[in-house]
Amino acid sequence: MSEKELDQQQTTVEWQPVPKTLGERLFRDVRVNGQLYLMFVLPVVYYVIFRYIPMFGNILAVRKYSAGGSIFGEGPLTLRYFGQFITAKPFWQAFFNTLILNGLYLIFRFPLTLIFALLLNEIRNLHWKKFVQTVSYLPHFISMVIVCGMIKELLSTHGPINDLIFKLGGDKISFISMAEWFRTIFVASGLWQSLGWGTILYLAAMSGINPSLYEAATVDGANHFQKVIHVTIPCILPTIATLLILDIGGLVGSGGAFEKVYLLYSPMTYETSDIVSTYVFRMGVESGSINFATAVGLFEGLINLVLLTCANFVSRKVAKTSLW
Amino acid sequence: MSTKENTAPELKEIHIHNPKNRIKESAGYRIFTVINTIIMILISIVTLYPFIYLVSQSFTSEQAIIAGHTGLIPEGFNIDTYIYVMTRNPIKIMPNIFPDLKVPEFIVYYMNTIFYTFVGTIMSLFFSSILAYPLSKTKLKVNKILSPFIIFTMYFGGGLIANYVLILKLGLKNSMWGFILPMLISTYYVILMRSFFMSIPKELEDAGEIDGLDKFGVFWHIARPLSTPIMATMTLFYAVMYWNNWFNAKLYLQDKSKWPVAYFLQTIIRGGGASDPDATQMSANIKSCAMVLTVLPIICVYPFIQKYYVQGMMLGGVKE
Numbered sequence: 110m111s112e113k114e115l116d117q118q119q120t121t122v123e124w125q126p127v128p129k130t131l132g133e134r135l136f137r138d139v140r141v142n143g144q145l146y147l148m149f150v151l152p153v154v155y156y157v158i159f160r161y162i163p164m165f166g167n168i169l170a171v172r173k174y175s176a177g178g179s180i181f182g183e184g185p186l187t188l189r190y191f192g193q194f195i196t197a198k199p200f201w202q203a204f205f206n207t208l209i210l211n212g213l214y215l216i217f218r219f220p221l222t223l224i225f226a227l228l229l230n231e232i233r234n235l236h237w238k239k240f241v242q243t244v245s246y247l248p249h250f251i252s253m254v255i256v257c258g259m260i261k262e263l264l265s266t267h268g269p270i271n272d273l274i275f276k277l278g279g280d281k282i283s284f285i286s287m288a289e290w291f292r293t294i295f296v297a298s299g300l301w302q303s304l305g306w307g308t309i310l311y312l313a314a315m316s317g318i319n320p321s322l323y324e325a326a327t328v329d330g331a332n333h334f335q336k337v338i339h340v341t342i343p344c345i346l347p348t349i350a351t352l353l354i355l356d357i358g359g360l361v362g363s364g365g366a367f368e369k370v371y372l373l374y375s376p377m378t379y380e381t382s383d384i385v386s387t388y389v390f391r392m393g394v395e396s397g398s399i400n401f402a403t404a405v406g407l408f409e410g411l412i413n414l415v416l417l418t419c420a421n422f423v424s425r426k427v428a429k430t431s432l433w
Numbered sequence: 434m435s436t437k438e439n440t441a442p443e444l445k446e447i448h449i450h451n452p453k454n455r456i457k458e459s460a461g462y463r464i465f466t467v468i469n470t471i472i473m474i475l476i477s478i479v480t481l482y483p484f485i486y487l488v489s490q491s492f493t494s495e496q497a498i499i500a501g502h503t504g505l506i507p508e509g510f511n512i513d514t515y516i517y518v519m520t521r522n523p524i525k526i527m528p529n530i531f532p533d534l535k536v537p538e539f540i541v542y543y544m545n546t547i548f549y550t551f552v553g554t555i556m557s558l559f560f561s562s563i564l565a566y567p568l569s570k571t572k573l574k575v576n577k578i579l580s581p582f583i584i585f586t587m588y589f590g591g592g593l594i595a596n597y598v599l600i601l602k603l604g605l606k607n608s609m610w611g612f613i614l615p616m617l618i619s620t621y622y623v624i625l626m627r628s629f630f631m632s633i634p635k636e637l638e639d640a641g642e643i644d645g646l647d648k649f650g651v652f653w654h655i656a657r658p659l660s661t662p663i664m665a666t667m668t669l670f671y672a673v674m675y676w677n678n679w680f681n682a683k684l685y686l687q688d689k690s691k692w693p694v695a696y697f698l699q700t701i702i703r704g705g706g707a708s709d710p711d712a713t714q715m716s717a718n719i720k721s722c723a724m725v726l727t728v729l730p731i732i733c734v735y736p737f738i739q740k741y742y743v744q745g746m747m748l749g750g751v752k753e
Contacts, residue, residue, distance in 0.1 A: 161586075166591050174598070244477045
């Protein structure tokens with residue numbers, strides 16, 4: 110708040126004393142801004158029904174649900190659904206797969222995105238730069254169904270990759286149905302889809318760097334590479350830190366991984382491909398174990414919330430930026 | 434005038450990007466530029482290759498596909514696949530009104546997608562803006578409660594199962610609302626809109642109020658026309674979201690006449706399962722053709738909308 114605004118507020122306080130209770134103040138606000146209050150009534154009703162009722166619907170993790178019954182369950186609270194999944198082997202397999210897939214993807218995506226952004230920033234020809242950007246952002250807009258359809262076509266036994274292997278004298282590999290290839294496919298297709306899009310925030314940060322810093326570096330005799338290391342990277346360090354911390358905060362969450370894993374996995378590859386959210390989907394929607402699946406989902410959601418809160422806390426301390 | 438003309442060349446000479454100065458660039462940097470260009474060309478090729486491959490495959494003849502002859506140039510070029518996809522398997526739509534009306538399934542799915550995208554986007558825009566606008570008014574007392582109330586849903590939610598149970602309970606299963614309502618308002622987009630509304634100069638809105646507009650009038654006659662850029666961005670965000678969604682359809686729509694095209698693709702790509710046994714046997718050229726037709730509108734408008742998309746992304750990068 111600027112000093113002027115503060116001044117104004119103080120004068121208003123002198124002119125008319127603020128009504129005492131919270132209720133009175135709120136009532137006054139509603140009278141003045143009634144139409145604004147009216148505007149958000151419908152969206153708030155929406156949020157209550159479609160966001161908050163399901164949030165409290167998580168109580169199904171500890172209360173029995175019967176088909177057609179109350180969405181908040183019936184009967185006494187019980188911890189047995191938690192007990193069930195904590196001792197279930199497929200759950201832990203899915204849990205560690207989530208960590209491994211997200212972790213691997215982060216390890217590759219993070220540095221590569223940064224390098225790609227730095228390389229893009231070095232392009233002097235603006236038309237060429239624009240073209241590369243346009244092309245590399247494109248996959249971000251494509252439905253995951255199409256992306257996975259392409260992956261399956263390219264990797265199928267008659268697809269171009271197997272053709273190449275065959276021509277080089279190798280044996281054809283059925284990539285999609287082999288557990289040991291799943292992680293590679295997941296990470297590689299993720300990079301294909303999001304590498305370009307991920308550079309946007311870095312490029313924005315780079316374009317905000319004061320040109321006089323580069324000029325000063327030139328005067329001091331720095332060459333191009335030294336300028337990148339001593340000017341560009343230090344200037345975008347806050348952006349790098351924030352993005353990295355937030356990415357780490359999202360390690361347990363499924364984010365966009367659910368759709369891709371669901372479209373690409375099969376019982377043959379469960380040991381490396383099954384993640385918590387696909388497990389929840391299979392147990393809850395396909396097998397109908399509503400309580401069990403809610404318990405698993407709640408567990409994942411809570412861990413995710415804790416991780417994000419920690420990441421946000423660190424981000425606020427280190428990079429002075431936070432999500433909330 | 435004459436002095437300006439005299440000084441102009443001098444300014445040019447000291448300009449850092451003057452072509453003359455390029456000679457100073459070291460040999461190392463020139464080699465780097467070449468390598469960088471090669472990397473960028475490779476990235477572009479790798480990005481575009483799957484699209485081109487898909488298009489080529491959709492024009493390849495059935496025999497060539499069976500023989501395994503696929504590549505960047507379609508063998509036995511023909512458009513039979515397109516005709517086949519667009520006419521195959523007619524299904525009944527609206528059996529209550531027109532008992533004998535049958536439309537090829539792909540056309541039905543495509544029309545459904547267009548309909549959902551259109552209706553969904555308009556509704557989403559309306560609901561998001563009437564929420565984002567009051568949220569942008571920092572002076573509004575209730576925002577101290579309302580903002581956390583809205584933002585919290587970004588970090589914790591009901592999860593898949595609780596939402597699923599809710600939709601069943603509301604009786605939205607097998608209804609188009611079951612497809613649209615769960616994603617009607619995206620909290621992230623609301624926050625983006627709020628940031629934009631906050632950037633509108635307060636003086637303009639105050640002037641409107643002084644001229645006799647009420648709060649809603651200010652929103653409609655001043656804030657809304659000023660926010661064309663964010664509205665364009667949001668239209669695209671939401672439209673792409675509806676166009677690409679298949680998961681809500683999988684959860685809630687059993688009736689084939691209500692499927693969006695993305696869900697149909699899912700059934701043929703995942704191998705259908707029990708829901709559509711004949712889909713599993715589809716050959717590669719048919720799948721490719723369906724995918725090309727679905728992705729085509731996005732690719733066509735993409736070069737024009739990309740700018741707005743990037744702007745929206747930047748808006749999110751700016752701290753509220």
